[in-house]
Amino acid sequence: MLDRAVRSQAWLDPVAVSIQKAVGAAYEALGPPGPSIKNVMHGTTALGHPLHPALTDVPVGAWTVGVLADWLFVATGRVPAVAGDLALAIGVAGGIVAALTGYTDFHETDGHQRRTAMVHGLTMTFVLAVEIVSLMVRLGVPELRPFAIGLSTLAWLIVVFGAYVGGHLTFGIGTAVNHNAFFEGPMDYVKVGTREDFREGEMRRVEAQGLPVVILRRDGLLRAIGAVCAHAGGPLEEGKLDGDVVTCPWHYSRFRFGDGKVVGGPATFDQPLLVVRERGGIVEVKLPNPLK
Numbered sequence: 001m002l003d004r005a006v007r008s009q010a011w012l013d014p015v016a017v018s019i020q021k022a023v024g025a026a027y028e029a030l031g032p033p034g035p036s037i038k039n040v041m042h043g044t045t046a047l048g049h050p051l052h053p054a055l056t057d058v059p060v061g062a063w064t065v066g067v068l069a070d071w072l073f074v075a076t077g078r079v080p081a082v083a084g085d086l087a088l089a090i091g092v093a094g095g096i097v098a099a100l101t102g103y104t105d106f107h108e109t110d111g112h113q114r115r116t117a118m119v120h121g122l123t124m125t126f127v128l129a130v131e132i133v134s135l136m137v138r139l140g141v142p143e144l145r146p147f148a149i150g151l152s153t154l155a156w157l158i159v160v161f162g163a164y165v166g167g168h169l170t171f172g173i174g175t176a177v178n179h180n181a182f183f184e185g186p187m188d189y190v191k192v193g194t195r196e197d198f199r200e201g202e203m204r205r206v207e208a209q210g211l212p213v214v215i216l217r218r219d220g221l222l223r224a225i226g227a228v229c230a231h232a233g234g235p236l237e238e239g240k241l242d243g244d245v246v247t248c249p250w251h252y253s254r255f256r257f258g259d260g261k262v263v264g265g266p267a268t269f270d271q272p273l274l275v276v277r278e279r280g281g282i283v284e285v286k287l288p289n290p291l292k
């Protein structure tokens, strides 16, 4: 039902494009460090895993504790008022960082995923704004604390919906999941072509027992990685080659042929690496053992 409702919201697209442009412009404005900072925000660098879903636990958890503390304060007076304020403040700090990482990931979404991400992002941004107002009221106008507690309680109810949409975005429609999570292929060498099929400096897509593989010959040597981009499934053989680094044509993640490592986001997972050999003019590949 959520899926059907979101798919029909065409009005979200122009709003989404404007936000994506603003995110892109913000990183460009950072100058040369911009791409490196963006890689950290995706989770490509340092974490090797999407950063946003890990961070969202902080505001959701803190705001949950905050609402509990608020109502225990109201109902029993045995929990100090500051407990709710502190949890709320921690949630706001975590929420700001989570929002920054979320909008960074949002920059490379499109289609149905982008509409669903918009619903999630706008909901959570609204919640964050309400929580900031609640915090300011608590700090600036203490006599309005009951109103602030009401605001935080309302925001918590909305956050449950936003978190549900976020979960659906990942688990329901596969945003930010590793598109090679179920990568399987030959454990023994299988023929994928002959020497003449793989020319110096060129990438070529082949199938190895149904597994899409992209092979590059560089300095005479053959290297092979999975052909399906870990980020969202882009065809790497159509990407741009720079040395032994290929840039995905869809959202410009970069992967190294030598070891399959991701060297530029938005992808956060490496490409599967395959072993290649050339014997008697025949080119064969297989998965490494153990898998890398």
Ligand code: FES
Residues within 6 Å of the ligand: 108, 229, 230, 231, 232, 233, 234, 248, 249, 250, 251, 252, 253, 265, 266, 267
């Ligand atoms: S599919 Fe998004 S970077 Fe490759």
